[in-house]
Amino acid sequence: MVCLLRRFAPLVAAGVAAALLAAACAEPDLTVGVPNTTTTVPLGSRAAEPEGAPPAGEAAGTPSESPPAPSPEPPEQPEPPSAPPQPAPGVAPAGEVVPPAPPEPPPAAEAPAESEPPDASASGSDASPLRVAVIADLQTGGVADGRSASVELAMLAWAEAVNAAGGLAGRSVELVTLDAGLFGHEAVLAEACAGGVFALVGSDALLDDEGVELLAAPDCDLVDFPARVHSPRRAASPRTFQAVPVSNDFADAGALRWVAARQPVRIRSTATFFVDFPVSVIAAERTAEAARGLGFELVYDPSVAITESLAPYAADMAALGVHHVLWDGDTQSLLDLLGGLQDLGWSVGVNCSSACASAQFLAAAGDAADGVLIWSPYLPLREEGYSPELAVYRQWLAVVDPQAIPDLQGVAAWAAARLFEEAVRRAVGAGTPTEDPAALTPSAVAAAAAGIVNWHGHGLHAPTDPGTGEPSPCGVVMGASDGNLYRFHPAQPGSFDCSPENLFALEATAQLGLESPAEPGVSEAPAAQSEAVDPP
Incomplete structure (x- = not known):
């Protein structure tokens, strides 16, 4: 495996205004505001294009909106405030859609009013709780303890919110936490199959391809809505539906493009590390392919053990003049490396995977x-003012754990749970004359999920197509400073960069990790996902 390294320029200093960052951009960016529409495709057609879909890079229009999903929010909703500062009508920057004035987020966390679930017998549904499991890496023997802790907390908060609103399909939700501990994913997946679990929701386990064939096994029949997908086989699973799909054919290149446009010289001395977990190696290979395609030059690419100290590698990087790092490994190893660089007084920029969005990493790293x-x-x-759903997540999180720190890993789990809710509602025909809670089965939920496109998670993210599994080019470049993440690009709050170039088409690495036999039933998968065999 050959990996070239390019270097990323150091982050813009903390406190630099987002407007100045946008002004420094040498190329126009296509941005969209928080969406407000959801459409469907015919059930069972994961590969179908949504009718009237907008061109790539443009904001969605106003297709038919699905019935609103239950959105239990704490009481005392305030009145919407005046609109935030926006460009004058008709003078928005080219290619940018200014988001609408949002309502004010809910007040500080306060225990929501209790409400009894509706009588299941009255609706004809099974009175037993709906068992939902979240698989997370919690106790890992010191390797990566607590790497998914915020995911578990987010799911506890979601279950609390859903039950306060009456449950799903007339049934209360019972959340089961299964600790994969990094190396036990197949065992806990088998436990879910045998334990009467209806669905996996909000999971984030690093080795999530282990046992993935069980998802579609006749004696298991689980449907899967993960917070994050890590392995290629999990991404290609026909029973897996992602709120923000990860594809084996593309790499997210938005942040790489942003760096390359601003630091064309410094990226010529980039390093990447291959941490010896298969999923981490594959992710690093794919990031390296995208980086090379954007002009990064990889000059240092060691393979390291996950238990190995990376501090000694800092001296090698300084000697080689490395100024940028591409990182797809675990955050504890990254902390070790950053500490070694800090001791040497050597500063580098880092393009990190979504693992660096965790509150655990940001708190431990500090100014490093x-x-x-x-x-x-x-x-x-x-940016709760632009997405009140962020405030809903934060408030219900405080209900289950007042000391919990919200983070984007938790947001990803919450978004997965909202997608599951929507699929359940459609499966039983909620809000229609033919509503039938007794029709709720994993297969019915999977069929309903396959028809969900132009989905935005109640404003948590730009429109995505969970049903087709097509990736979205939309995103935000964020930078760490003083233990927090700040928006760097695009500068307009509440917006996303949706340039089609943010998706880099993979060639050399697209098939990595797909060598295992197809799981049962994969031949019946829709065309869009049947070419691959299975992934936070």
């Missing part, structure tokens, strides 16, 4: 993380 960039499909947490 200054210079770390991520590409996020979600809005920054501080």
